Amino acid sequence: MKIKDALELARKNGLPDLEAHIIIRFISGKSKEFIISHPNFEIDDEKFLKLIEKRKNGYPIQYIVKGKEFYKNWFYVDEGVLIPRQETELLVEKAIEFIEKYNVKKIAEIGVGSGAIIISILIETKTIGFGTDISDKAIEITKINAKRFKVEDRLFIKKGPFLEPFVENYNDIELIISNPPYVREDAILPREVLWEPKEALYAGKDGLEFYRKFLNMYDLSGKIVLMEIGHDQGDFFRKLGWNVIKDYSNNDRIAIFIDRR
Ligand SMILES: C[S@@+](CC[C@H](N)C(=O)[O-])C[C@H]1O[C@@H](n2cnc3c(N)ncnc32)[C@H](O)[C@@H]1O
Numbered sequence: 001m002k003i004k005d006a007l008e009l010a011r012k013n014g015l016p017d018l019e020a021h022i023i024i025r026f027i028s029g030k031s032k033e034f035i036i037s038h039p040n041f042e043i044d045d046e047k048f049l050k051l052i053e054k055r056k057n058g059y060p061i062q063y064i065v066k067g068k069e070f071y072k073n074w075f076y077v078d079e080g081v082l083i084p085r086q087e088t089e090l091l092v093e094k095a096i097e098f099i100e101k102y103n104v105k106k107i108a109e110i111g112v113g114s115g116a117i118i119i120s121i122l123i124e125t126k127t128i129g130f131g132t133d134i135s136d137k138a139i140e141i142t143k144i145n146a147k148r149f150k151v152e153d154r155l156f157i158k159k160g161p162f163l164e165p166f167v168e169n170y171n172d173i174e175l176i177i178s179n180p181p182y183v184r185e186d187a188i189l190p191r192e193v194l195w196e197p198k199e200a201l202y203a204g205k206d207g208l209e210f211y212r213k214f215l216n217m218y219d220l221s222g223k224i225v226l227m228e229i230g231h232d233q234g235d236f237f238r239k240l241g242w243n244v245i246k247d248y249s250n251n252d253r254i255a256i257f258i259d260r261r
Pocket of ligand 1: 081082083084085088110111112113114115116117132133134135138160161162179180181199200201210
């Protein structure tokens with residue numbers, strides 16, 4: 001199929017040109033400029049049709065191109081891990097701020113997913129990181145991203161719940177960060193989100209299950225903890241005496257606990 005016919009077909013299927021271009025770039029390996037200037041170039045029909053069909057059903061474009069820009073870098077993502085969200089970049093900014101302010105050396109992330117959070121922090125600071133996830137795919141993808149950004153010698157990744165895989169290191173960990181599952185189980189999510197892993201999203205009836213378990217499991221004395229939260233979950237943390245900060249859309253977004261001087 002010629003590029004010009006592929007674009008026409010995409011339009012007929014309700015797909016914006018921008019997305020069709022992204023798909024054609026992915027299939028052909030050609031640049032945006034090449035695609036625009038070579039309308040008669042032949043691309044693989046079968047691959048194009050398959051991806052157009054998937055996209056029509058809400059399959060995320062980031063899984064098609066296998067990447068997402070997050071903070072300052074382009075991370076590898078694929079089915080089985082959450083696509084990092086722009087609003088989560090605030091968690092990275094705050095963590096870096098506290099690492100510098102309190103001269104933090106060792107950090108840990110629960111639920112690394114693609115590794116976008118902890119790897120972004122390691123790139124910007126000289127910290128050593130410990131990351132966990134209950135998903136094999138997340139562990140695999142985080143390791144790939146750690147290599148890509150050359151932080152694999154400072155990032156220890158293990159499969160398991162919460163910080164259990166690193167109990168021996170717990171006392172040395174100064175800052176804990178997480179963007180955990182926090183969606184209530186009856187929430188109606190956009191079509192695209194349904195392609196993402198359930199264990200990355202849902203956290204029981206009120207979406208607070210992960211936080212409750214975490215708070216019951218660990219003694220946080222001497223630690224700094226930053227957790228991403230849902231827009232309606234701030235009061236849960238305020239009642240516990242945590243600080244809650246808002247994102248750029250003015251929604252409660254990060255719960256912060258600091259026991260450091
Ligand atoms: C919302 S996603 C966040 C992924 C990534 N940190 C990000 O922000 O893009 C939550 C992640 O936590 C993992 N997870 C869920 N429960 C967990 C638990 N109890 N312990 C460790 N990881 C968990 C999921 O597999 C998923 O990768």
